[in-house]
Amino acid sequence: MAERSTAAVDVADNGGDDPLTARKRKATTDGAAESQESADRTAPEGGDEGGGTASPVAAPELHSGHKLANRYRLEECVTRLDGFSSWRAVDEKLRRAVGVHLLPAEHPRARSVLAAARSSALLGDPRFVQVLDAVEENDLVYVVHEWLPDAVELTALLAAGPLEAHDAYQLVEQVSLAMTAAHREGLSHLRLTPGAVLRTSTGQYRIRGLAVNAALRGITDDRPQRTDTEAIGALLYAALTQRWPYENDAYGLTGLPKGVGLVAPDQVRAGVHRGLSELAMRALVNDGATASRQEPPCTTPDELAKAVAAMPRIRPPEPVFAAPPEYQRTGYQPGAYGRPGTTAPNVAQSVATPPPPLQSRTGKALKWTVSALLIAALGLGSWQIADRLIERGGSDRNPPASETTNEEGNEKPKAPQSFAIQGAQEYAPDGKPQNTDAVGATHDGDNSTFWRTKSFLDGPEFAPSIKQGVGIVYDLGTEKPVSGGSIALRFGGNHTKIGLYAVDSLSPPGPVSSMERIATGQTSDTALTLTADKPVNTRYVLLWMTAMPYSPQDGFSDPGHKQGIADVSLTG
Numbered sequence: 001m002a003e004r005s006t007a008a009v010d011v012a013d014n015g016g017d018d019p020l021t022a023r024k025r026k027a028t029t030d031g032a033a034e035s036q037e038s039a040d041r042t043a044p045e046g047g048d049e050g051g052g053t054a055s056p057v058a059a060p061e062l063h064s065g066h067k068l069a070n071r072y073r074l075e076e077c078v079t080r081l082d083g084f085s086s087w088r089a090v091d092e093k094l095r096r097a098v099g100v101h102l103l104p105a106e107h108p109r110a111r112s113v114l115a116a117a118r119s120s121a122l123l124g125d126p127r128f129v130q131v132l133d134a135v136e137e138n139d140l141v142y143v144v145h146e147w148l149p150d151a152v153e154l155t156a157l158l159a160a161g162p163l164e165a166h167d168a169y170q171l172v173e174q175v176s177l178a179m180t181a182a183h184r185e186g187l188s189h190l191r192l193t194p195g196a197v198l199r200t201s202t203g204q205y206r207i208r209g210l211a212v213n214a215a216l217r218g219i220t221d222d223r224p225q226r227t228d229t230e231a232i233g234a235l236l237y238a239a240l241t242q243r244w245p246y247e248n249d250a251y252g253l254t255g256l257p258k259g260v261g262l263v264a265p266d267q268v269r270a271g272v273h274r275g276l277s278e279l280a281m282r283a284l285v286n287d288g289a290t291a292s293r294q295e296p297p298c299t300t301p302d303e304l305a306k307a308v309a310a311m312p313r314i315r316p317p318e319p320v321f322a323a324p325p326e327y328q329r330t331g332y333q334p335g336a337y338g339r340p341g342t343t344a345p346n347v348a349q350s351v352a353t354p355p356p357p358l359q360s361r362t363g364k365a366l367k368w369t370v371s372a373l374l375i376a377a378l379g380l381g382s383w384q385i386a387d388r389l390i391e392r393g394g395s396d397r398n399p400p401a402s403e404t405t406n407e408e409g410n411e412k413p414k415a416p417q418s419f420a421i422q423g424a425q426e427y428a429p430d431g432k433p434q435n436t437d438a439v440g441a442t443h444d445g446d447n448s449t450f451w452r453t454k455s456f457l458d459g460p461e462f463a464p465s466i467k468q469g470v471g472i473v474y475d476l477g478t479e480k481p482v483s484g485g486s487i488a489l490r491f492g493g494n495h496t497k498i499g500l501y502a503v504d505s506l507s508p509p510g511p512v513s514s515m516e517r518i519a520t521g522q523t524s525d526t527a528l529t530l531t532a533d534k535p536v537n538t539r540y541v542l543l544w545m546t547a548m549p550y551s552p553q554d555g556f557s558d559p560g561h562k563q564g565i566a567d568v569s570l571t572g
Contacts, residue, residue: 062102067092068142069135072100083107084216088147091132097147098132101216102140109218110141116215117143123185125431127178127507129198129208143212151198151206154235155251158194158242165273168239169314171197172232172279174205174507176308179228179301181431182210188224190214192231194238194251202423202475204506225300226285232304233283240265240272245284275311282307309509416484416571422477425506426451427470427542434470442472442565450490452556452564453548459561460495460547471544473506474570481535481572484519485543489526490564493549497522500530500570502538512544524549535572543568 062085066074072089079086084103091098103110117134124130133144154171157163163171175197179189189196191213198206214220221227237245244253245262256263262284266277282298298304421443426433434453441449451472458465476482485500499520501512508515518541519530548563 062087068100068140069137072098072142072144074100082217083109084113089144091144097149099145099147101143101145101212103142103216105136105139105141107141109215110136112218113143113212113215114141116211119185119187120211123182123187123210123431124428124433125178125181126426126428126433126436127174127204127206128182128210129206130436131212145208145212148198148200148206150201154194154197154199154205154239157199158238159252162242162269163239164317165276166314166316168236168273168276169308169311170203170505171205171239172236172276173305173308173509175207175232175235176301176305177507177509178205178207179232180305183225183228183301185431187211188214188221189228189231190219190221190224191217192228192235194235194253197235202425202506204425229283229298229301229304230285232301233280233298236276236280237265237284240276240280241268243268245280273314276314279304279307279311313504419476419480419482419570419572421474421568421570423475423506425473425475427473427508427544429511430467432467439472442568443474445567447488447566450564450566452490453545453562455557455560455562456548457560460549461497462546462548468512469544469546471512471542472565472568473503473508474541474543474568475506476539476541476570479537479539480570481537482518482532482541482570483535483572484529484531485541485571486569487528487530487543487565488567489523489528490566491549491551491562492526493524493551495522495524495547495549496528496563497545497547498528498530499544499546500532501542501544502536503540503542505540508540508542512542515542522547541570 062074064074064076068074068089071091071093073092074087074089076088077085078088084101084107087100087102089098089100090096101113103113107113114134114136117131120128121131121134129146129148131143131145133142135142135144162168175192179192182188187210189207189210191209192207196207196209196213198208200206234245237243238251238253242253244250244255247255247258249255256268262281264277264281266272266274278295279298282295283304285297295307298307424439424443426436426439428434435451438449438451442451453470456462456466462469482500482502487498489496497520499512500518501515502518503515516536516538518536518538519532521528521530543565545563548561550561551559551563553559
């Protein structure tokens with residue numbers, strides 16, 4: 001059930017007010033009760049906000065064990081709604097879990113679903129749950145997408161309470177940047193709810209259902225950027241207050257009191273970060289009211305992302321350590337044991353006040369012992385200093401050759417320590433990753449597996465004809481003093497150029513030029529060692545490649561400028 005809850009497709013979550021900008025759009029929705037019985041029915045009774053009726057086409061009657069394209073085996077139906085169904089399935093070819101949307105080919109939305117899925121697949125942005133396949137076959141249309149068993153829905157996170165200010169900041173920053181990239185390619189979501197946002201075990205937020213969820217429901221909008229921006233504002237509002245910013249309850253969250261309008265998050269709950277509260281109000285539609293500083297509202301994800309970047313960065317909370325337990329006195333009273341003529345009850349009444357510290361017999365002995373040890377330590381230290389000065393004077397009178405002998409006798413510096421890599425993710429600021437599925441091969445300790453780039457005609461330098469570069473961000477688990485790294489490469493030749501940079505997350509915002517550089521290097525061999533002038537404390541390290549050698553055709557790509565990374569070791 002845990003796997004189902006984290007990866008089920010966001011097609012059955014309903015309830016609550018629609019965003020204010022969505023009240024005028026034409027959209028097919030379903031009632032709150034439908035999400036409870038969606039797996040048992042083929043057609044809900046929900047109405048169309050625009051006045052239409054539900055689709056008469058029934059969802060395909062398939063069962064667990066059915067195979068699509070002799071490859072995708074259906075395991076569990078998680079939604080059956082409005083003529084389509086959604087399944088957890090297994091890709092038997094690659095032996096991995098996937099999600100599948102199914103609907104009849106004659107369904108009135110079949111063509112729009114296929115078009116939306118194929119457009120979403122072309123985006124290739126790792127911040128979105130990726131569409132893997134979109135096919136029309138045997139009177140069926142099906143869309144295959146990633147399944148993330150280790151991810152948790154924002155709905156489940158908010159059920160435990162509001163997020164910390166740092167987590168809410170990461171949420172609005174990552175989601176606004178992701179939607180900015182999507183709208184830049186002409187794609188919108190229109191169903192950006194707490195059920196559509198997932199947080200992975202590494203702390204990255206990923207968005208599922210880009211374009212596809214809206215197409216499955218027939219949702220369209222004249223102002224898609226404004227609708228998605230308001231949805232991000234609602235997510236931020238819910239993360240800060242654990243309340244839904246509309247009158248009706250939705251997604252397990254309590255709505256606002258009726259008749260009071262939209263209230264700022266810092267007035268709903270004490271201790272809310274003021275800057276994030278104002279940002280949520282600027283993103284939400286609130287009848288023309290803005291934050292107390294009267295800053296303009298954010299009407300697009302790009303404007304919201306720039307507003308987040310203009311805020312002072314919110315640091316994660318300091319770890320809280322438990323206080324040590326208080327010292328417990330024992331019941332022993334000094335001087336009471338063995339006294340003749342006294343009984344236990346009288347001992348407690350006649351106990352004398354203990355002498356001041358170090359004034360008792362034991363204290364005086366301890367004081368003399370410590371004094372003797374200090375005198376001995378001073379004498380030993382003086383003797384060592386004198387002996388060192390005598391040796392130095394003798395070495396000054398020796399020929400220069402003896403200096404070399406002394407240097408060779410010094411203790412060798414410690415070998416660099418290799419840090420264990422806890423996770424990794426491809427970094428593609430232009431939204432065009434190279435090979436996201438093979439990133440784990442760069443730190444598995446096996447040089448026979450590797451992550452590879454695509455083949456490019458121009459080179460060896462990327463800029464300015466191709467792109468700024470390609471890269472991978474590595475997670476060390478905690479902050480480490482990184483001073484360099486060793487990289488095993490797939491191809492040799494003129495030439496490969498790589499730099500290491502300290503970043504603050506697996507999806508760092510801003511250009512590489514704004515990041516703290518650890519070390520850079522260039523090689524024409526199949527191995528490269530990078531060494532920094534001084535260690536840099538960081539948890540996340542970006543490996544950024546800006547030049548690749550020319551290599552002939554192999555089993556994966558055509559001849560051209562390309563490179564592969566077989567193994568990465570970060571040291572300090």
